[in-house]
Amino acid sequence: MVRLVSGDRVFRVISYGAAALIMLIAVIFIIALVVPALPAITRFGLGFFTSRTWDPVRNQFGALTPIYGTLVTSSIALLMAFPIGLGAALFLAEDARLSLLRGPLSFLIELLAGIPSVVIGLWAFFILTPLMRDKVDPFLQHTLGFLPLFRGTPSGYGFLTAGLVLAIMVLPIMIALSRDVIRAVPRELREASLALGATSAETIWSVILPYARVGITGAVLLSLGRALGETIAVTMVIGNTMQISASLFASGYTLPSVIANEFTEATGNVYLGSLFYLGVVLVLITIVVNVLARLLIWRFSSSGRAAA
Amino acid sequence: MKSVFVAAFVGAAMLLAACGGNSTANNPTTGGSGPPTPPGASLTGAGATFPAPFYDAARFAYNKLFSQVTVNYVAVGSGAGITQLTKKLVDFGASDVPMNASELTSAGGSDKVVQIASTLGTESLAYNLSGVSNGQLKLTPKTIAGIFLGTIKNWNDPALAADNSGVTLPNQAISVVHRSDGSGTTYIFTDYLSTVSADWKSKVGKGKSVSWPVGQGAKGNEAVATTIKQTPGAIGYVELAYVIQTNMTQASLQNHDGNFVLPSPDGATAAAGQFLAVTPTQFSIVDAPGKTSAPISGFSWLILYKDQGDKTKGTALVDFLDWLLTDGQQYAVNVHYSKLPANIVRDDIISLKTVISGGSTLLNVPAPS
Numbered sequence: 063m064v065r066l067v068s069g070d071r072v073f074r075v076i077s078y079g080a081a082a083l084i085m086l087i088a089v090i091f092i093i094a095l096v097v098p099a100l101p102a103i104t105r106f107g108l109g110f111f112t113s114r115t116w117d118p119v120r121n122q123f124g125a126l127t128p129i130y131g132t133l134v135t136s137s138i139a140l141l142m143a144f145p146i147g148l149g150a151a152l153f154l155a156e157d158a159r160l161s162l163l164r165g166p167l168s169f170l171i172e173l174l175a176g177i178p179s180v181v182i183g184l185w186a187f188f189i190l191t192p193l194m195r196d197k198v199d200p201f202l203q204h205t206l207g208f209l210p211l212f213r214g215t216p217s218g219y220g221f222l223t224a225g226l227v228l229a230i231m232v233l234p235i236m237i238a239l240s241r242d243v244i245r246a247v248p249r250e251l252r253e254a255s256l257a258l259g260a261t262s263a264e265t266i267w268s269v270i271l272p273y274a275r276v277g278i279t280g281a282v283l284l285s286l287g288r289a290l291g292e293t294i295a296v297t298m299v300i301g302n303t304m305q306i307s308a309s310l311f312a313s314g315y316t317l318p319s320v321i322a323n324e325f326t327e328a329t330g331n332v333y334l335g336s337l338f339y340l341g342v343v344l345v346l347i348t349i350v351v352n353v354l355a356r357l358l359i360w361r362f363s364s365s366g367r368a369a370a
Numbered sequence: 371m372k373s374v375f376v377a378a379f380v381g382a383a384m385l386l387a388a389c390g391g392n393s394t395a396n397n398p399t400t401g402g403s404g405p406p407t408p409p410g411a412s413l414t415g416a417g418a419t420f421p422a423p424f425y426d427a428a429r430f431a432y433n434k435l436f437s438q439v440t441v442n443y444v445a446v447g448s449g450a451g452i453t454q455l456t457k458k459l460v461d462f463g464a465s466d467v468p469m470n471a472s473e474l475t476s477a478g479g480s481d482k483v484v485q486i487a488s489t490l491g492t493e494s495l496a497y498n499l500s501g502v503s504n505g506q507l508k509l510t511p512k513t514i515a516g517i518f519l520g521t522i523k524n525w526n527d528p529a530l531a532a533d534n535s536g537v538t539l540p541n542q543a544i545s546v547v548h549r550s551d552g553s554g555t556t557y558i559f560t561d562y563l564s565t566v567s568a569d570w571k572s573k574v575g576k577g578k579s580v581s582w583p584v585g586q587g588a589k590g591n592e593a594v595a596t597t598i599k600q601t602p603g604a605i606g607y608v609e610l611a612y613v614i615q616t617n618m619t620q621a622s623l624q625n626h627d628g629n630f631v632l633p634s635p636d637g638a639t640a641a642a643g644q645f646l647a648v649t650p651t652q653f654s655i656v657d658a659p660g661k662t663s664a665p666i667s668g669f670s671w672l673i674l675y676k677d678q679g680d681k682t683k684g685t686a687l688v689d690f691l692d693w694l695l696t697d698g699q700q701y702a703v704n705v706h707y708s709k710l711p712a713n714i715v716r717d718d719i720i721s722l723k724t725v726i727s728g729g730s731t732l733l734n735v736p737a738p739s
Contacts, residue, residue: 118552119575187593192600215543217601219586302550302587313586319550323589326447327552327578329473 092345099342102335110339116304118324123336125343127304131221131314132347135296136289138225138310139232143285146229147236148278152266154237155244168241175234183295186227191218191299194226199311214309219301222310227295232285239284243277244270276359283355290348293318317344405693406735410438411686417451417464419590420554420609421489421670425464427701428694435693439686448554448578452477455673461687463673464488466554467578468650477675484676484725485650486718487669488694490708492638493559494613494620494666497605498598499525499540505632507621508533511657511665514623515567517544517605519574520584525603533624540603547597547606550587552578558668559607562656607666610635611706625665626657637664638708648714667708674725681727688725688733695719 096103102110106123113124150171154164195218202222206212247270255265271278301313302323317340328334415425422445429441446454448465455463456477474480495514497507509517513529516522522529525539549556560576574580588597591612598604599618610633613620622630631637641658642648648655648669657665672691678684695718699709710718716738723733 115581117581118579119577119581187596188600195601217545217586219597297550297589298593302589303585304581323551323587324579325552327449327554329449329452329470329578 095338095341095345099335099338101331102339103342105332106336106339110336111343114304114306116320118328118333121330121332123332123339125317125340127306128315128317128320128340129343129347130306131300132290132316132318132344134221134310134314135224135228135300135316136286138222139228139289140282140286142226142229143232143236144282147233147281147285148240150233150237151240151244152270154241156262156266156270171234171237174230175238179231179292179295182227182231183298186223186295187298190227191223194218194223203311210308211310214307214311216311217301217313219299220309220311220313221300221307224296224300224314224316225310227299228289228292231292231295232288235288236281236285239281240274240278243274243281246277247273279358280355283351283358286351287348290351291318291344293322297322317341317347405435405697406689406733408436408439408686408689409682411683412440412442413461413683413687413690414442414444415451415462415464415672416444416446416454416460417673418448418466418554418670419445420466420491421464421707423611423705424489424702424707427705428698429690431701432690432693432698439690441690447552449552452673455483455675458675461674461683462691465671465673466668467557468653468671469673480650482676483673484721485671485673486691486695486721487648487653487710487714488672488691488718489670489699489702490638490642490667490710491558491670492610492633492635492641492664492667492708493555493607494610494618494633495605495623496595496598496608496613496618496620498600498602498619499542500602502537502539502619504619505622506534506537507539507619508537508624508630509621510624511566515563515570518546518548518563518582518584519567519569520546542603545601545604546582546585547594547601547604548582548585548587549590549594549607551589554578554668554670555591555607555609556580558656559666561654561668562666565654565657610638614706623665625663626659627661627663629661631662631664633664633666635703635706635708637662638667639711640664641667642669642708642714643711646713647717669714676725678725678727678732681732684725684727685732688722691722692719692733692735695722 102123106113110123110125111129112126114126115122115124116127117123154167195216199216199218199222202212203216251269251273252265255269260268296316297319300316300319302315302319303313304315305312307314321337321340325337328337422443425443429443433440443464448467451460451463452465452469452473454460456473468485469477469483474483477483495509499507510533513522513533516529523544524541525544526541530539557576557578560574560580563570563574564576574583586597588594591609594606595608595612595616595618598606598608599616608618620633622632624630640660641655641663644658644660644663645655650671653669655667655669658667674687674691678687695710695715703709719733719735719738723731723737725732
């Protein structure tokens with residue numbers, strides 16, 4: 063009995079210590095990010111978020127352009143990855159007729175998730191950009207050119223290509239997480255729905271998806287987190303131009319790309335501080351996304367339970 | 371985060387070097403007029419990526435010559451190299467641009483460091499135009515500035531046609547490609563544009579990163595070169611070495627004397643030879659006079675502390691640098707950089723002779739005349 067109590071104590075100390083360590087790491091991380099950013103924070107303040115200037119020669123910096131680029135490319139990625147990812151997840155989880163395909167497909171998806179982003183970037187740089195410039199972009203311009211989104215001269219580099227690369231990179235996360243969530247829907251619910259005369263499609267639409275939507279929302283937000291922070295593959299295809307353009311064919315810039323590009327040769331406190339400030343902005347966006355995710359999940363799960 | 375990585379890298383390199391260096395500490399004495407025989411030591415440098423191929427070739431050759439000395443070089447970028455030197459994490463730093471006033475202050479003042487020009491490079495304007503072969507496109511300072519300012523937008527612009535009679539330039543949009551990462555290459559190119567164009571000087575200026583009026587960015591010389599090769603109608607500035615190695619088509623550039631020259635290592639040496647002296651504050655050699663001068667050229671720099679704490683290490687360091695400036699220059703030519711002109715080598719060696727430890731000069735070679 064005595065030994066058991068002391069064993070409990072040891073375990074408690076270890077787990078408290080581990081929890082404290084996590085908090086300590088988070089605090090140290092935030093301090094290490096904010097302190098070097100201070101020269102820029104004191105100089106530009108909140109105006110940093112609304113300024114479009116990024117001029118290392120004159121030491122004037124603002125984050126609006128890369129914030130815009132980050133949000134646009136991530137949105138494109140989610141718009142493409144969400145329907146495809148959900149469809150693939152439903153197929154993998156629900157369609158029993160092709161169960162032979164399930165194993166190889168799951169394996170391929172995990173393989174796709176395991177490809178390092180720099181390899182995807184190389185592929186995009188050498189194969190995808192010429193393809194976009196010569197085939198995809200002209201086609202979009204021909205069919206949807208009345209929208210400002212598809213105007214301008216396609217160079218192959220820019221928001222659309224970067225968004226497509228991000229979509230490819232977040233698809234495995236989207237599929238794998240959604241598939242697991244859909245599989246976790248209790249069998250009784252499916253059977254009850256089918257017994258009441260619902261078709262497979264009706265069962266998916268009105269039973270499985272409402273039940274799984276919390277988890278699917280989580281999958282979307284985790285995908286968004288990946289898309290927001292992805293650096294190297296985006297840097298290779300975004301075009302690295304400090305401009306805000308309505309055209310998706312135009313070159314742009316994202317927050318991680320600016321940091322990766324300019325960090326090595328950034329001299330001077332304000333310049334280096336501005337790059338750290340961009341890091342702070344990126345972390346803030348990630349926090350906002352996470353808080354939104356929590357709120358959504360909280361709201362969905364309370365109303366979802368009431369409905370169930 | 372990054373500096374932690376860099377420190378870890380440098381630390382690992384030092385450890386490796388320390389393991390390898392000690393076994394051959396007993397050095398044979400070489401007679402005659404060859405390079406000075408250094409004491410056994412392991413040296414570490416960090417900095418610019420642009421001269422890294424030269425430093426790598428040279429340090430291996432030096433180690434073959436004097437196996438008791440191991441030189442490590444980590445190409446982390448000029449800014450990081452200067453920081454590493456200032457924190458005394460490395461024995462020498464390398465930068466494409468000499469230290470500026472604030473960097474000198476954090477290093478303890480301009481009299482505390484020695485900065486020497488180590489090699490010379492030149493830049494090309496590479497392009498992708500079907501039917502226009504290597505050197506056929508002629509560009510003047512005015513048209514180069516126009517293209518990069520965005521006032522010349524199409525290859526059939528009358529300003530370009532005027533300089534290129536006999537060449538059919540297509541009706542095609544010009545795609546400007548520039549470096550997206552901060553780089554000495556960009557510094558030299560924007561220094562050139564600021565020198566030849568008042569518009570550029572007032573609107574953009576010079577720096578390792580600038581606010582580009584037009585074009586798209588690519589990371590590193592390789593990516594700029596590849597983007598140009600992949601994009602019809604593209605033009606961009608690239609280190610000559612990459613242009614030669616990847617067989618790109620490059621423009622003939624009009625130099626200060628009005629001659630059109632194809633950038634070459636010899637052209638850079640000719641440009642540098644036009645200047646009586648190059649100092650850490652007066653180092654720009656763009657748009658140099660001279661018939662054969664390549665207009666977009668510049669030096670790369672090595673930086674070390676004047677007072678070396680460790681006498682053995684300090685002696686090995688100045689001996690290595692002395693060799694790098696003389697016999698070692700042949701390795702610059704092998705990787706398409708240019709030999710330093712004789713007057714620059716002389717000034718460098720005079721600077722190296724000011725490096726001391728415990729009050730005495732470390733480099734024992736005759737003062738160059």
